[in-house]
Amino acid sequence: MKPLRYLAAWLAASLLALAPAAQADQMLLIRSGQDFEGAMLTLQNAITAQGYTLARVQRVDIGLEGRGYKTDKYRVVFYGKAAEMAALADKHPQLMPFLPLNIAIFAEGDQTLLSTNRPSVLGEFFPNSELKPVFERWEKDLLEILEKVRQAQ
Amino acid sequence: MKLLASLLFLFGLLTPTQALTADGAKLYAQNCAACHGEHGSGGIGVPLALPAFHALSSEDYLRKTIRHGRPGRVMPAFVALSNADVDAIVAHIGSWNPGPFASYPTTRIDGNADNGSKLFQKHCASCHGANGEGGKGTGVTLSRPREQAIVAPALHNAGFLASASDHRIKAILMKGVAGTPMQSFLKKGLEEKDIDDLVAFVRGFEKSPLAGNGAGQPAADPVIVVESPYDFKTTIDNLKRAAETNNFVFIREQALDEGIVKPGQENPRQHIVYVCNFGLLAQALNTDPRVGLFLPCRFTIIEQGGKVKMMASNPKRLSQIFNNSELDEMCDKLTKMYQTIMDDATL
Numbered sequence: 500m501k502p503l504r505y506l507a508a509w510l511a512a513s514l515l516a517l518a519p520a521a522q523a524d525q526m527l528l529i530r531s532g533q534d535f536e537g538a539m540l541t542l543q544n545a546i547t548a549q550g551y552t553l554a555r556v557q558r559v560d561i562g563l564e565g566r567g568y569k570t571d572k573y574r575v576v577f578y579g580k581a582a583e584m585a586a587l588a589d590k591h592p593q594l595m596p597f598l599p600l601n602i603a604i605f606a607e608g609d610q611t612l613l614s615t616n617r618p619s620v621l622g623e624f625f626p627n628s629e630l631k632p633v634f635e636r637w638e639k640d641l642l643e644i645l646e647k648v649r650q651a652q
Numbered sequence: 653m654k655l656l657a658s659l660l661f662l663f664g665l666l667t668p669t670q671a672l673t674a675d676g677a678k679l680y681a682q683n684c685a686a687c688h689g690e691h692g693s694g695g696i697g698v699p700l701a702l703p704a705f706h707a708l709s710s711e712d713y714l715r716k717t718i719r720h721g722r723p724g725r726v727m728p729a730f731v732a733l734s735n736a737d738v739d740a741i742v743a744h745i746g747s748w749n750p751g752p753f754a755s756y757p758t759t760r761i762d763g764n765a766d767n768g769s770k771l772f773q774k775h776c777a778s779c780h781g782a783n784g785e786g787g788k789g790t791g792v793t794l795s796r797p798r799e800q801a802i803v804a805p806a807l808h809n810a811g812f813l814a815s816a817s818d819h820r821i822k823a824i825l826m827k828g829v830a831g832t833p834m835q836s837f838l839k840k841g842l843e844e845k846d847i848d849d850l851v852a853f854v855r856g857f858e859k860s861p862l863a864g865n866g867a868g869q870p871a872a873d874p875v876i877v878v879e880s881p882y883d884f885k886t887t888i889d890n891l892k893r894a895a896e897t898n899n900f901v902f903i904r905e906q907a908l909d910e911g912i913v914k915p916g917q918e919n920p921r922q923h924i925v926y927v928c929n930f931g932l933l934a935q936a937l938n939t940d941p942r943v944g945l946f947l948p949c950r951f952t953i954i955e956q957g958g959k960v961k962m963m964a965s966n967p968k969r970l971s972q973i974f975n976n977s978e979l980d981e982m983c984d985k986l987t988k989m990y991q992t993i994m995d996d997a998t999l
Contacts, residue, residue: 524732526942528687554911555906557926559937562930562948563934579912581912584908588908588909588922588954593963598908599911603941614941620973625874649682
C-alpha cells in the first residue's frame, strides 16, 4: 500500500472514530409470547410479587382511538413503593418527574412488547452516591419482572 | 441451560457449535427477540432468519453489528455482552439456515466515487435516502405496514460502515437480497465496474459522518423546572389553562402517590397533571412505539419549603437514550412546548 493510501485509510478511520456512536442498550425492550391480556396480567402479578404496588394503568390506546387515531393496544403501567417514594420525593424532588416508575406495554399481533428505560440511566441523569444503590435495586427488580413476563407462556 | 449445555458438551453429547447455539438461543431471546422476532422473522429490526440475509452476511459483520449498533437507528451497541455471548448469538442466528455464513475479504474495493455518487442518486436514494440516511420508520410495530419486510438500512451510518466490508456491500449490490425490495443491480443493467463505483461512494460516507443523536452536544438537563410565583392550586389551574392554550387536552390531575398509598393518605402538595396533544402522540408512537416512557405529557407540581415548582422530564434529554434520530426533532419541539406551557403558567 502506498503512503497516500495509508494516510487516506488513517483519515477515514479517524473520522469514523469521531462519528456518533450508538447508545449502549439504555432502553429495555422485551417480547412476551403471551397475548396482550395475558402479558398484562403476568406483568401486574410480577410487579406485586417483587414488592411494588401497582399505582394505575394509563390506557393510551383508548384515548387515541377516541380521537380517531388507529393504534394497537397500548397501555402504560405505573408502580412504586409508598415509603420509598415519600422519602425520595422529600429528599430528591428532582426525581419526581420520573416517579412512579413505569413500563409501556403494547400488542404486536398475538404477541406483546414491553418497553422502559434501564433505571441505571437515572444514575447518569442524577449522579448521586446516595441514589446509586436505589437505581441499582430498581434495575435488578425490573429485570426480574421483565424476565418473568418474557418467560411466561 | 448454560450448565446443561456444558454438561452435555463434556459428555460428548453436544458438538461445540450446538453448545454455543444453546446459550445463543437464550441470549438471543433476552437481547434480540423483542425487535427481530422470536425466530428472526423481523419486526422493529430486520428479519435475520431470511435465507438471503444469511447467505450474504459474514460472522464478522454480525459480531460488529452487535457491538457497534446503528447510531440513531434504534439498534443499540451491546457493549455489556462478552465476546463469548456475541459468538453464541451469532451461532444461534446461523442455526436458522443451512450452510455457513458468507466469508469476505477485508480488502478495500477501488472505484470512482464521483460516478458512484451519480449512480447512487439514480438507483439507491429513493429507498436509502439522498444522503444514505436510510428509510423512514422504525419497524413494523405501529410505524409501517406489516407486510413490508424491511426498512431500507441506513448506509451513511457509522455502525453500518464499521460492520460491513466493501465486499459484502458489493455482494448485496450484485445479488440483491431475496425477500426484500433490494434487487440485483447487475440484473438492473449496471456493470461490475459501476457497482465498484457505488461501493467506493458508500465507503466515502466515512469521511463525512452524519450528525445526530445529540452527538457532540452537551447533554440537556434531565428535568425542566420552573418556579411559580403563585400558590399551589393557582399554579395547577394556570398550568391546565396554559396547556389548553397551547393545543394540549387536559387528561387528569392526581396526587403523585395516588394508588400507591392508601386512599386519603396521599401527599396533597405533590400532584401530577396529565395533558395530551393526541396528534403529536400518534406521530411519536408511529415514529417509535417505546415513547410511552414519557408520553402522554405530564407535569409534576410540588410545594416544598414554601416554594411552588413545576417540573417535567425533559424530552430532549430522554430522546438520547432511544437511539432514534427520527425522534430527536420531535423531542426538541416537545421540550420547547413544555417550556412555553410552564412559562405561560407563571404569567
